[in-house]
Amino acid sequence: MILRPHTDVSKFFTSGAAKQALWRSIGGHQFVASTLKPARGDLRVHLLRESLQPQFAAYPGAPTRVRGYPPFAGQHALIIEVAPGLMIERVIDLALKTDPVLEPGILFVEPQFGILEIHGSDQARIQQTGQAVLAGLGLDAGDQLAARILYTDVIEDLADQHAVIINRNRQASMVLPGETLLIVEMVPALYAAIAANEAEKVAPGLTLVDVQMIGAAGRLYMAGSSADVRQGLGKIERVLAAINGRAG
Numbered sequence: 583m584i585l586r587p588h589t590d591v592s593k594f595f596t597s598g599a600a601k602q603a604l605w606r607s608i609g610g611h612q613f614v615a616s617t618l619k620p621a622r623g624d625l626r627v628h629l630l631r632e633s634l635q636p637q638f639a640a641y642p643g644a645p646t647r648v649r650g651y652p653p654f655a656g657q658h659a660l661i662i663e664v665a666p667g668l669m670i671e672r673v674i675d676l677a678l679k680t681d682p683v684l685e686p687g688i689l690f691v692e693p694q695f696g697i698l699e700i701h702g703s704d705q706a707r708i709q710q711t712g713q714a715v716l717a718g719l720g721l722d723a724g725d726q727l728a729a730r731i732l733y734t735d736v737i738e739d740l741a742d743q744h745a746v747i748i749n750r751n752r753q754a755s756m757v758l759p760g761e762t763l764l765i766v767e768m769v770p771a772l773y774a775a776i777a778a779n780e781a782e783k784v785a786p787g788l789t790l791v792d793v794q795m796i797g798a799a800g801r802l803y804m805a806g807s808s809a810d811v812r813q814g815l816g817k818i819e820r821v822l823a824a825i826n827g828r829a830g
Contacts, residue, residue, distance in 0.1 A: 622719075622720065622721075623664050623665060623666060623669035623719070624664060624665040624666075625662075625664055625716075625719070625721045625725040625726050625727075626663040626664060626665060626695060626726060626727050626770045626772070627661060627662060627663035627726055627727065627770050627772040627773060628660075628661075628662050628712065628715075628716065628721075628723050628725075628726045629660075629661055629726075629773075629776060629825070630658060630659070630660055630661075630705070630708060630709060630712065631658065631659040631660075631661060631775060631776060631779055632658050632705065633656060633657075633658065633783070634653050634654070634655055634656065634657050634658070634659060634701070634779060635655065635779050635782035635783055635786070636655040636782075637754065637755070637782055637789075637790040638775075638778050638779045638782055638790060638793070639652075639653050639654055639655040639656075639657065640652075640655075640754075641753065641754045641778075641790060641793060642687055642688065642699070649688070649689065650685065650686045650687045650688065650689060651685035651686065651687055651701075652687060653685075653687055653699075653701040656703075657701045657702060657703050658701060658702065658703070658704075658705045658708050659687070659699055659700065659701035659708070660677070660684075660698075660699070660700050660701070660708050660711060660712045660715075661697075661698070661699050661772055661775055661776075662697070662698045662712075662715065662772075663695050663696070663697050663698075663770055663771070663772040664695065664696050665694060665695050665696070666694070666695075666696070667691040667692060667693065667694060667695055667696040668691060668696060669696055670689065670690075670691060670696025670697060670698050671691075671696070672718075672719070673696070673698050673715055673719070674686060674689055674698050674700070676714060676715045676718040676719070677698070677700050677711050677714070677715050678700075680710070680711045680714040680715070681702075681707050681708075681710070681711045683702060683707070684700050684701065684702040684707065684708065684711060685700065685701055685702060686698065686699070686700045687699040687700065687701055690796055692796055692797060694798070695770075695771075695796075695797075697772055697795070697796055699775070723826075724826060724827065724828070725827075725828065726825075726826075726827045726828070727769075727770050727827045727828060727829075727830040728825060728826070728827035728828060728829060728830065729768055729769070729770070729773045729776075729822035729823070729825045729827070730768060730769050730830065731766065731767070731768045731819065731822060732767040732768060732769060732799060733765070733766070733767040734764075734765065734766045734767075734815060734819075735764075735765050736762060736763070736764055736808070736811055736812065736815065737762065737763040737765070738762045738808055739760055739762070740757060740758075740759055740760060740761050740762070740763050740805070741759065742759040744759075745757050745758060745759045745761075748763075748791065748792075748803065751792070752791045752792040752803065753792050753793070754789075754790045754791055754792055754793065755789045755790055755791060756789075756791070757789065757791045757803070757805040758805070761789075761805045761806060761807075762805065762806060762807060762808040762810075762811045763791075763803065763804075763805050763811075764781075764788075764802070764803070764804045764805065764806075764811040764814060764815055765801070765802065765803055766801070766802045766815070766818060767799050767800070767801050767802075768799065768800050768801075768802075768822065769798070769799050769800065769830065770800065770830070771794070771795050771796055771797050771798065771799055771800035772795050772796075772800060773795075773800055773822060773825070774793050774794060774795040774800025774801060774802050775793065775795045775800075776821060776822070776825075777800070777802050777818045777821070777822065778790060778793045778802050778804070780817050780818060780821045781802075781804055781814035781815070781817055781818050782804075782814075783817070784813055784814060784816075784817040785806070785810040785811075785813045785814040785817070787806050787807065787810045788804045788805065788806040788810050788811065788814050789804065789805045789806055790803075790804055791803035791804060791805050802818075
């Protein structure tokens with residue numbers, strides 16, 4: 583016996599007790615075909631990074647960072663962070679089908695979030711792709727989270743041993759003893775990418791030591807003169823404060 587949608591199953595039972603038992607088991611309702619719809623996810627970050635700076639563009643080229651196509655200085659990038667993590671597979675599907683010429687640099691699914699970086703030389707095409715992704719997800723750019731700085735510090739005259747242990751864990755360039763070290767922690771994590779690029783724009787003399795932009799929080803290490811560090815920190819604070827988004 584095959585039951586079709588909206589079939590009144592009670593007619594197949596002559597026993598009143600059997601009818602009542604079946605009716606209780608299905609909540610007293612007729613069978614209705616269900617249509618599964620993708621659950622709406624959470625947009626955490628959706629931003630354009632304009633004009634990638636030389637150090638930041640080179641940083642993702644490290645084998646431990648990018649599994650896709652490394653960007654070049656001067657290109658532009660769209661960065662997206664979503665939750666749950668596997669939602670990012672739909673994001674990259676929408677992006678690449680909108681513009682197959684763009685190159686994905688980072689596609690990462692971590693325990694809670696999914697991250698995509700996709701880049702190209704034509705800023706207008708990247709903006710168009712970003713809008714297509716939002717439309718495909720049924721979301722708006724304003725649905726992203728506002729940036730929140732958790733901690734900043736400026737450590738002057740870095741000790742020798744301190745520099746050594748940082749350099750053993752860093753992913754970019756080395757910090758030298760005696761330099762001034764800038765450290766910034768923020769949420770969502772992907773905003774560390776914006777912070778690093780913007781600080782390098784305003785103070786190109788800074789050395790990019792490490793950018794941790796995947797996980798529960800983003801962390802940035804940059805080093806140089808005290809003047810450059812403070813200039814970079816000021817730009818980071820202004821840029822992150824200007825990001826429109828909802829409270830997290």
